[in-house]
Amino acid sequence: MHALVRAEFPHLGDCAYLDAACIGIPAQRTVDAVTDFVRRAQSLLHPTGTAKHGWFNAARLAARPLVATFIGAETDDIALVESTTHGLALAAQTLQLGQGDKVAMCDLEFLQMGVVWSLLRRKGVQVVPIHTNNGYLSADMVRAHLHDGVKVLALSSVQWANGFRADVDAIAALCRERGVWLVIDAAQHLGALEFDVRQTPVDMLCCGGHKWLNSPFGQGFLYVSPRVREHFDAPMPGFFATQSPNSTWGESFLIKSTSPFQDFHFFDTAAKWEIGGTANWSGGIALGAALSLIQEIGPPRIEQAIHALTDRLIEGLDRLDIPVVSHRAPQRRSGIVTFTLGSPVADGLMMEHLATCGVSVSARYTSGVGGVRVSCHYFNTDDDVDRLLEAAGTWVHSKAKEIPVGTRAHVSALPLLDDLEPEDVAAVVKAFGEHLARDGDVLVTNGSPAPGLAIIVSGEASALKDGREVGRLVRGDIFGEISALLNQPTTAAVVASGDVRYLLLPAPIVEQFLTDHPKFCYRLLQAEARRLRDRP
Numbered sequence: 001m002h003a004l005v006r007a008e009f010p011h012l013g014d015c016a017y018l019d020a021a022c023i024g025i026p027a028q029r030t031v032d033a034v035t036d037f038v039r040r041a042q043s044l045l046h047p048t049g050t051a052k053h054g055w056f057n058a059a060r061l062a063a064r065p066l067v068a069t070f071i072g073a074e075t076d077d078i079a080l081v082e083s084t085t086h087g088l089a090l091a092a093q094t095l096q097l098g099q100g101d102k103v104a105m106c107d108l109e110f111l112q113m114g115v116v117w118s119l120l121r122r123k124g125v126q127v128v129p130i131h132t133n134n135g136y137l138s139a140d141m142v143r144a145h146l147h148d149g150v151k152v153l154a155l156s157s158v159q160w161a162n163g164f165r166a167d168v169d170a171i172a173a174l175c176r177e178r179g180v181w182l183v184i185d186a187a188q189h190l191g192a193l194e195f196d197v198r199q200t201p202v203d204m205l206c207c208g209g210h211k212w213l214n215s216p217f218g219q220g221f222l223y224v225s226p227r228v229r230e231h232f233d234a235p236m237p238g239f240f241a242t243q244s245p246n247s248t249w250g251e252s253f254l255i256k257s258t259s260p261f262q263d264f265h266f267f268d269t270a271a272k273w274e275i276g277g278t279a280n281w282s283g284g285i286a287l288g289a290a291l292s293l294i295q296e297i298g299p300p301r302i303e304q305a306i307h308a309l310t311d312r313l314i315e316g317l318d319r320l321d322i323p324v325v326s327h328r329a330p331q332r333r334s335g336i337v338t339f340t341l342g343s344p345v346a347d348g349l350m351m352e353h354l355a356t357c358g359v360s361v362s363a364r365y366t367s368g369v370g371g372v373r374v375s376c377h378y379f380n381t382d383d384d385v386d387r388l389l390e391a392a393g394t395w396v397h398s399k400a401k402e403i404p405v406g407t408r409a410h411v412s413a414l415p416l417l418d419d420l421e422p423e424d425v426a427a428v429v430k431a432f433g434e435h436l437a438r439d440g441d442v443l444v445t446n447g448s449p450a451p452g453l454a455i456i457v458s459g460e461a462s463a464l465k466d467g468r469e470v471g472r473l474v475r476g477d478i479f480g481e482i483s484a485l486l487n488q489p490t491t492a493a494v495v496a497s498g499d500v501r502y503l504l505l506p507a508p509i510v511e512q513f514l515t516d517h518p519k520f521c522y523r524l525l526q527a528e529a530r531r532l533r534d535r536p
Helices: 002-008 028-042 049-061 063-071 084-094 111-123 139-143 168-178 226-231 281-297 299-319 344-356 382-402 405-412 422-431 481-486 507-516 518-534
Strands: 078-081 102-106 126-130 150-156 181-185 204-207 220-224 336-339 362-366 369-375 433-437 442-444 452-465 468-473 493-506
Touching (some): 002 028, 002 281, 028 049, 028 281, 049 281, 063 220, 063 281, 078 084, 102 111, 111 126, 168 181, 299 336, 299 382, 344 369, 344 382, 344 507, 422 507, 422 518, 433 452, 452 507, 481 507, 493 507
Parallel strands (some): 102 126, 102 150, 150 181
Antiparallel strands (some): 078 220, 204 220, 362 369, 433 493, 452 468, 452 493
16 A cells, blocks of 8 residues: 555655645546546547547546445436535535425534525525534434424534544434435545445435545535435436437437427436536546545555554644544544644644644634644555654644743733733733844834734834834833734834844734633733823
């Protein structure tokens, strides 16, 4: 497996790419397949445009049986769609919900899940929230909400922010028992973990190709169960979902009686759920190539490899005393491991630090659950995980040492912070970087965006306009806050007069920090009010 993966992902040695939950990396065979398609599109290999069109369609549709094998379905159950979003939208249109009907979904879902179902409110459909417990969703919690008109349960089998893996087997059985349609978003599941619709009968399942399937070319798939097809029709089938009078439409176009007013006969398959027009040929070809690699390696081997990597990561985070947000039970875990440093601000800074160390991750939150999200995929190695742990450990230790205990007390005595709770002071110490400027150093350049919100800890600085001093900044004074808040250039320069130590909250995270720490925000407003009151 190792030799095959290294050959298929030749560029991954340059960094530790642990971000497949955001977007995957195409394998070499996928790139080659797309490149061959582009060359064919440009070339005159085919004798006619009709022949070229036919070859493109056939090459794209080769992905359908691969998808079916991948999830234990039949080819007739599979529609190739643009994305998970497209699949969810088709599910919402298919199930014909109306006045008084309800859709249940939990509070961990990705925003698009909320968008799709909330749009049905204009038809009188209600969305029933299922509140999770610290990022955990049990079948019993779902059961308590499947009543009083709930017709659909919309659920991500793996949640995007903390990687929680739902007990879909139990939930699917519960939905069948209650007569509730089960729609699954598998975007964070498939490609990392196995899923077989024969063992876990769901009604509709959608998955984009651009994440764990490593096919970021705008093609995913929608599984439409035979049960759904018996009860509902496709919302808007297209031309290619109709049966041709001849073996191909190219031949049918030679029939003189062909007319837009003729009777159209549609296939009784999931193909009706496709757009049915000029398709995303390159995306379908890429998806097929990506799935061929997954099948060659073997989904069980992939899941086993990912589990070993996440074990290694969690054990390392425990050694560093970094809290793990993701649930640890093997049956509730996925390829995602999320950890936190205590706040979105600190987690965002950690993400940026890891990026500078050649480690790609994301920071994600939903409904108060989240942190730094690490995605361990089959192309990752132990070295990738160790590289992240080393960089994270360096960051945590440096932040702990950045402001010594004596200095921390010194900081808490600043006028802006002197009556804040210890946890708020600790948040400032953690999020604000400490800087030392020497005499004559420019802290802020006039007419440029401020680097952030700054607080002078010791020393003095001059505020200058056109080279003329217009103010003095001393211990406890703040600067750069107006520029950072308004995202506008500064109106004065700030230059150190002797050695100056100051704390700086980077401009990109000022808004988030103030939102997360309202007491600090209130003290900042008080400081601004006093400044305005005392202005000559």
